[in-house]
Amino acid sequence: MPQTSSLPPLPRARTHPFDIPEQYALLRGEAPISRFVWPNGVEGWLVTTYDLIRTLLADNRLSIDRAGNMPPSLAIGRKPVMMPRSLVAMDPPEHTLWRRLILRDLTPGKARAMQPRIEQLTRHYLDRMREQGPPADLLAGLAFPVPSQIICDLLGVPAADHQFFQRQTQVRSAVDSTPDEVDEATVVLTDYLREIVAEKLRHPGDDVLSHLGQETVDGKPVSAEYVVGMGMLLLLAGHETTASTIGIGAANVMGDEDLIRRLQSPGGSEAVVEEILRMHSIIQYGVTRRATADVEAGGVTIRAGEWVTCLLASGNRDESVYRCPHAIDADQPRVPHLTFGYGVHQCVGMSLARVELNVVLRTLFTELPGLRPVEPLERMRFRDDMFVYGLHELPVTW
Numbered sequence: 001m002p003q004t005s006s007l008p009p010l011p012r013a014r015t016h017p018f019d020i021p022e023q024y025a026l027l028r029g030e031a032p033i034s035r036f037v038w039p040n041g042v043e044g045w046l047v048t049t050y051d052l053i054r055t056l057l058a059d060n061r062l063s064i065d066r067a068g069n070m071p072p073s074l075a076i077g078r079k080p081v082m083m084p085r086s087l088v089a090m091d092p093p094e095h096t097l098w099r100r101l102i103l104r105d106l107t108p109g110k111a112r113a114m115q116p117r118i119e120q121l122t123r124h125y126l127d128r129m130r131e132q133g134p135p136a137d138l139l140a141g142l143a144f145p146v147p148s149q150i151i152c153d154l155l156g157v158p159a160a161d162h163q164f165f166q167r168q169t170q171v172r173s174a175v176d177s178t179p180d181e182v183d184e185a186t187v188v189l190t191d192y193l194r195e196i197v198a199e200k201l202r203h204p205g206d207d208v209l210s211h212l213g214q215e216t217v218d219g220k221p222v223s224a225e226y227v228v229g230m231g232m233l234l235l236l237a238g239h240e241t242t243a244s245t246i247g248i249g250a251a252n253v254m255g256d257e258d259l260i261r262r263l264q265s266p267g268g269s270e271a272v273v274e275e276i277l278r279m280h281s282i283i284q285y286g287v288t289r290r291a292t293a294d295v296e297a298g299g300v301t302i303r304a305g306e307w308v309t310c311l312l313a314s315g316n317r318d319e320s321v322y323r324c325p326h327a328i329d330a331d332q333p334r335v336p337h338l339t340f341g342y343g344v345h346q347c348v349g350m351s352l353a354r355v356e357l358n359v360v361l362r363t364l365f366t367e368l369p370g371l372r373p374v375e376p377l378e379r380m381r382f383r384d385d386m387f388v389y390g391l392h393e394l395p396v397t398w
């Protein structure tokens with residue numbers, strides 16, 4: 001779509017792959033809610049400070065329901081993708097009912113119970129990397145397969161299928177995929193899940209899809225299409241995010257003796273992982289809502305119908321909130337970061353993601369403390385143009 005807007009374009013240029021665009025710091029100081037035009041030609045408000053992001057994500061006049069409208073996006077020429085309905089298209093009170101059903105399988109206790117399996121998978125993939133390397137690609141060898149197998153376990157789908165949906169998910173989230181490729185990947189994934197769900201409804205197992213299939217909402221059985229929608233959301237939301245954070249977190253830790261020692265020490269990995277999550281908020285362009293009424297915030301009026309994007313990555317670097325915003329400082333006073341979002345849609349998988357990140361990074365740097373990149377960071381390919389930031393590959397040696 002040609003850009004006819006008089007607004008400035010969304011700031012995107014990074015001076016270092018671990019830093020967010022410099023302009024966000026100026027915006028936090030001078031215009032924390034301001035209007036930009038996105039690469040797809042859609043205009044919207046950009047929110048850059050920690051407090052305003054939390055205020056707006058807690059405001060029920062901002063809706064997540066896109067209802068067929070094209071939101072601001074990095075991808076040019078896309079039409080709204082027809083997906084089975086799920087949590088990320090629902091506002092309360094509808095959202096509250098359905099979210100409760102999925103939360104049961106993702107409590108902190110359930111996530112802790114998955115730790116032995118995550119440890120087993122991590123050791124398995126690390127052993128394979130060691131047999132075949134050095135060098136090895138840490139992303140393909142470890143960071144992607146562990147979270148995607150865990151999603152297979154959660155959903156009760158064959159572990160062998162993880163490469164198939166990893167590929168389809170990547171097509172969907174790549175900004176340079178054509179609209180037809182995105183549509184095709186969506187159809188292929190939906191059809192795959194429809195078959196799996198039909199089987200789960202006939203022969204329930206002990207997994208999220210089977211549990212959902214046996215639930216009722218308002219006295220009515222949950223429809224197969226809703227179970228498909230939730231399965232799709234978990235597939236898409238649950239592995240690329242965690243895998244990219246493992247990759248960029250490992251790249252940041254390599255060669256830093258203090259961080260490696262902390263990761264290795266009993267109980268020491270949590271603070272490092274929280275800082276990795278804060279520093280590298282991999283949902284790089286944040287979360288988007290649409291105003292359903294006029295909303296006054298930060299000295300501006302957001303009109304009904306306008307788009308609002310909360311830049312979680314910028315809120316996580318807010319100098320008025322963090323002592324050391326632009327580096328990993330595991331000793332700084334703990335202020336909850338925004339990487340998992342805020343408000344009613346805050347990530348349901350965050351406990352699981354935290355266990356995965358702690359296990360994988362702790363094991364990796366305990367087993368291979370001398371891990372180092374094969375080439376300088378500046379020469380590596382980063383996912384600047386994708387919804388989920390991170391590295392495309394991370395060739396390492398040890």
Ligand code: HEM
Pocket residue numbers: 064087088099233234237238239241242245282283287288339340341342344345346347348349350352353
């Ligand atoms: C480092 C890893 C992860 C990050 C950074 C992340 C980030 C996020 C963010 C920012 C949101 C809020 C979206 C919004 O407000 O519009 C979200 C929601 C969600 N995430 Fe995650 N996520 C991660 C891992 C996971 C995992 C492992 C799962 C599943 C097992 C998962 C499932 C979901 C679901 C289902 C939602 C929608 C919740 C709702 O709308 O109520 N995520 N995630």
